[in-house]
Amino acid sequence: MALRVWASSAANALKLSPAAPFSLSRCFSSVLDGAKYATSHEWVKHEGSVATIGITDHAQDHLGEVVFVELPEPGAAVTQASGFGAVESVKATSDVNSPISGEVVEVNTKLTETPGLINSSPYADGWMIKVKPSNPSELESLMGPTEYTKFCEEEDAAH
């Protein structure tokens, strides 16, 4: 399992351009520098007036091959820690929760035809929604990359 996780996340990391800084953690799932993380394994990167949201490498690895993605419509409201969509993998639907509150301004329509982008590129091509934050201070309550890496290690070690 550890070897497969390493291979999977190394492959993910190698596909990414040098302009996108990624780190390989000791738990062998990659994190996106500059992003913040929820305990439910979603990431958010706030740039200018828009925040991009997706699920983490740790999440996609544990979920397995994503075969279907359910996303909201642009204009929909999202609330911190509440579900905005779902992914299907193996035999399960899994809720995806928003790390911040705001209004959806764009959804990644490529995920309809190619849901596997979430597995192959969770921090780049597999982004899920873009949100105009209604309360940017919510970002302060989220974990940074180092703290999230430790969180994943502890969670995996506990099981």
Next chain:
Amino acid sequence: MAALPLMKLIRLKGVPILQQLHLEERLLRTSPHNWCIINDGTNLPHIVMGISGKPAELLEINSVLRDKVPVIRRFSGGGTVIVDTGTIFVTFICNKDDVSEVQPYPRPIMSWSSLLYSKVFQGVGDFVLRENDYAFGNRKFGGNAQSITKNRWIHHTSFLWDYEINNMAYLKLPKRAPEYRLARNHLDFICCMKEYMPRTNFITRTVDALQGEFSVETTDLEAVESPPNTKFIHSSKILTERELEEAALG
């Protein structure tokens, strides 16, 4: 010794599958308790697809329309089944913190369930979890699906106690099939539980296995459904004739 977490048990017989799915989704999303729901058969044959099921890919739609077989798209993932009085449904709804040794992802949950059922089928047949199916040897008798929320998850199974051979003709060979299926048609791929265990024995043994992990408290459907929760919006729906006709046209 720590107390076992509480699990409420509802035993049903012949309840319509749509009513069961509505109950399950509501309990998953609005109840704080752990639940086991056992429905011993459902009253009428229904086809039940997973959340992303596409009728044109999965069903012989013209036959389904001709024979007016209801088709449901359920809230959980997974594949397509045809269910009837010969199906036994067993569902677990758990708080992740009450089953803390199980990481709330599909494969650990599937693995946990297979350990529980290995106790049920101990000494009976060659029970095995094959990819995501319960099988005796290489023949499937139980199909699984899950839905996972932030703090809770549901794992539900339809067990093939017996089946009507003619009903299998409504289902196409799925594009996404487990490797062990090896392109076998339905009749060569599945088997009946009735060849292995009396019906009531299976249910008794399942409750016994559950009591090894939970403090089980039986309750009844009326207590759970009263007063009716009219605010909850269910995702599981019966597809309309028009939706099926449009799917057939591609």
